[in-house]
Every structure is written in C-alpha cells, then in structure tokens.
Amino acid sequence: MPAVRADKLYKIFGRRSARAVELLEDGRHRDEIKSLNVTAAVVDVSFEVQPGEIFVVMGLSGSGKSTLIRMLNGLLPQTAGSVEIGGTDITKLGKSGLRKLRSEKVSMVFQHFALFPHRTVLDNAAYGLEVRGVAKPERETKAREALAMVGLDGWELKVPGQLSGGMQQRVGLARALAADTDLILMDEAFSALDPLIRRDMQSQLLELQERLGKTIVFITHDLNEAMRLGDRICVLRDGRVAQIGTAEEILNDPANDYVAQFVEDVDRTRVLTASSVMEAPIPVIDPGQGPRTALRTMRENQTTSAFVVHRNRKLVGAVREDAIGEAVRKDAKNLDGIVETGIERVHTDTPVADMFAQAAQSSYPLAVIDDDERLVGVIPRVTLLAALASTNGGEDGGSTEHGSAAGKTGDSATAGSEPAIGASGKTDAAAEDAEASGGKPRSAAETESEPGDDAPATEGSRQ
Numbered sequence: 001m002p003a004v005r006a007d008k009l010y011k012i013f014g015r016r017s018a019r020a021v022e023l024l025e026d027g028r029h030r031d032e033i034k035s036l037n038v039t040a041a042v043v044d045v046s047f048e049v050q051p052g053e054i055f056v057v058m059g060l061s062g063s064g065k066s067t068l069i070r071m072l073n074g075l076l077p078q079t080a081g082s083v084e085i086g087g088t089d090i091t092k093l094g095k096s097g098l099r100k101l102r103s104e105k106v107s108m109v110f111q112h113f114a115l116f117p118h119r120t121v122l123d124n125a126a127y128g129l130e131v132r133g134v135a136k137p138e139r140e141t142k143a144r145e146a147l148a149m150v151g152l153d154g155w156e157l158k159v160p161g162q163l164s165g166g167m168q169q170r171v172g173l174a175r176a177l178a179a180d181t182d183l184i185l186m187d188e189a190f191s192a193l194d195p196l197i198r199r200d201m202q203s204q205l206l207e208l209q210e211r212l213g214k215t216i217v218f219i220t221h222d223l224n225e226a227m228r229l230g231d232r233i234c235v236l237r238d239g240r241v242a243q244i245g246t247a248e249e250i251l252n253d254p255a256n257d258y259v260a261q262f263v264e265d266v267d268r269t270r271v272l273t274a275s276s277v278m279e280a281p282i283p284v285i286d287p288g289q290g291p292r293t294a295l296r297t298m299r300e301n302q303t304t305s306a307f308v309v310h311r312n313r314k315l316v317g318a319v320r321e322d323a324i325g326e327a328v329r330k331d332a333k334n335l336d337g338i339v340e341t342g343i344e345r346v347h348t349d350t351p352v353a354d355m356f357a358q359a360a361q362s363s364y365p366l367a368v369i370d371d372d373e374r375l376v377g378v379i380p381r382v383t384l385l386a387a388l389a390s391t392n393g394g395e396d397g398g399s400t401e402h403g404s405a406a407g408k409t410g411d412s413a414t415a416g417s418e419p420a421i422g423a424s425g426k427t428d429a430a431a432e433d434a435e436a437s438g439g440k441p442r443s444a445a446e447t448e449s450e451p452g453d454d455a456p457a458t459e460g461s462r463q
C-alpha cells in the first residue's frame, strides 16, 4: 500500500471551481479559464509515494506546490480528486478525523519554522504530542530524544529567539520527529537557511530518513536540493505534473522541453552516481588463475591491467601486465604477491563529484562495488572527465566509448590532471540566484498563519 496516493487532484480557488475543473479536464491551460475568475492552483495531479521514500515536489513560484502539500494533510479541501494516506481516503474525513490525522499520521515542517516564540525549545518540540494529549513526562522524554537526534541536546530550555535559523529549523524537524508520524511533509523547510547550513540540514535529513525510515514529501524550488534529496521528483508546471521520475531519469530523459530547460543548469556530477557512469569490468581475472592464463586474458582484451575477482564476484584487487609478465618469466604458479589489494573503490551510490580525488590518486580505473563488495563496474578516468565535461554544457553524461577494459585507459589518462570541481560552485550560485528572484515575498499574514496551520484553532478556516 502506498504511503500517499493522490488521484486526479484539483484545487481551484474561486467560486466557479466546478466549471473550471470541467474545462481543465478537457486539457485547457489555466490561463484559458481566467474569465471564470478562478485560480487553478493544482490541476489533475496524480502520484503515489511509497513508504520510506523521499518524494520531492519541485516547481517555480506559483506552480502549486504549497497548495498541493496542504491538501495532503487536509489543511486545504480539494476541489476534485482524492488523497489517500496509508490507504485512508482523507477527503472523506470530517474535522475531528482530520485533526486526528494531523496529530497521529502526518506532521508538517514549514519554511519559517513555525515555532512558538515564548515556549521553550522543549515545549516546541513536544507540541505535536501535547495536541495529541500525551502526558507531560512522556512527551518531554520523546521531545528530548527528538532534539538529541537533530543535535540540539542542551538547548531544551532556551526559547527560539536564542537560536540561529538553522537551529530553529532543527526544532521544527524535532517536533515532527517527536510526534513520530510515519509521514512528514516539508514545505520549503530549508529555503530560508544559508547555503552551507542548508546543505548540512539536507545531509542530516538524509541520515535521519535512512535511520528512521520515514516517508517524506519535500517541497523545494531548488533543483539541486531536489536532486540531492529526492528518491523521486515531481516537477510541477502551472499546477500540472510535468514529469515524475528519479533525478537521473529527469536529467537523462526529460519528458518535455520545459523539464529539459529546467534541468539544464543542474550540476550533473552531484546527481549522476557511479552506477550510472560505470562500464563493464572486462576482463576480470580469477585469483586462482596462473600468470600465463592471466596474461593471455589481458592480451586478448588488449589491456595492461585487470581486476582480480573471486568467483562470488567479490573484488580482490588488480594486477598489471608487467607484474604478470615478470611472474611468467619466474615460472610462478599463481598470482601470489602481485595482486594490488589497496586499489581505490567507490560504492555504486557515490556521486561522480565525490570521485575525482580518488580517481586522481589511482593509476587503475575506479572499482565500483556494491553493498557486498562485489565488483559491479569500473570507471576509467576519461569517463569521469566526460561526465564533468557534460556538466559544462556538453552532451549527455553517460558512459564513453573508451576503455571498457580495466587497464586500457587507466594508463593513458593524464596523471595529475586536477579534477575541476568548480562547476558545482557555479551551479549552486545560479540556483541561489534563481531562488532569490523566483521566490515571491511572503506577506506577514501568510507567515503568521503558519504556526497555527497544524493547530486545532485554524480548523474553522476549512470550508
């Protein structure tokens, strides 16, 4: 059962919303129905989020992200369509059912922290449990645990004003964690933070998510953030879904020109991982083989080095042609003593950007291993450089034709060519720019309304 399921979801602001849905169902653009005096914020959106997934909703300002996420916890009633949370159709719930949903099943973290300024950090973190009626000692224990998880132990008795922005957002996150809901909705939760703190929070979120297995719907208009966090990304355009897919699918196979333009500036080296640029490890040598067989295998494949791999595919190391030649001359019976075991390895999930230093240190291609230390691929240095080139406006960052064999290109790659990782700096800055100009200023009223969003007091604003 999916954790979240949205089916043909619509949100139209304005009185003639039903008529608007009819027209939009016929495929009209939202600009074409302006005469109805309505705003079509979310149009025909369908998706499923699996338990334990981080699902990112991305789009420009006004594309309907906040409206969409507020329908997922019933803060906004939908105009048409349905939302299921853990198999329950929440569009059929009454007020008390929705209140229960928000206190027990779904928590929300907001961009502007939404903390109560006069309450302590501890009380803020315990707030969700307080609403649920959990007794003080228990809720404080849970809140302390959650604060410790986000690195805020020792700050329990301060008030939010005594904390930095990043720390305040951690309190917001701790509140969601203390409530211990399976689903956490995060609306631009990191957008107000400085870039470095923001990156730090992203890492922490990924860590916590891995540890706790929460399902997270995360909204952002920063593409790099989306690509870093999202197991899958939903790109919204003018209220409609432009594409849903993994970061790599969206980068390598954009559904339309709009998405292609959107991802044009993304730093591919941060998104593409070892598994997407690696090549087949040919040839590989069994550690039980004699030097003559090994030499023949390498000559047949025209390589000067090869990886040594057990029959169970576990990586042992690598050997060079000259060392094998020497062993043959000495009439050695096996490869003992000539297999280099300390070669550079990367995991299938390692981003390309994190491999340059290792690649520069190694005279072999990088060995790509899986969780069980099995050799699943190799990355010659030229392949890395090709992936880097494609981030600077070149073509697709996929694999190159060169050097599918282990040693072919390892030797020819220029030693000491410093990997230019500067590309990432450029795109980060561009993203920040886009954010600064794209994010519409929030009115004070909107900001103020957030703290109450998950409080029972605002229930009355529901229709």
Ligand SMILES: Nc1ncnc2c1ncn2[C@@H]1O[C@H](COP(=O)(O)OP(=O)(O)OP(=O)(O)O)[C@@H](O)[C@H]1O
Residues within 6 Å of the ligand: 013, 039, 040, 041, 059, 060, 061, 062, 063, 064, 065, 066, 067, 068, 221, 439, 440
């Ligand atoms: N309560 C409302 N009444 C009328 N129109 C609204 C309301 N809330 C949102 N809208 C409109 O719906 C559209 C989508 O707004 P929404 O806030 O969901 O966008 P967003 O993608 O979250 O943008 P941002 O990145 O700026 O937060 C916008 O055109 C907005 O003006």
Ligand SMILES: [Mg+2]
Residues within 6 Å of the ligand: 065, 066, 067, 188
């Ligand atoms: Mg928004």
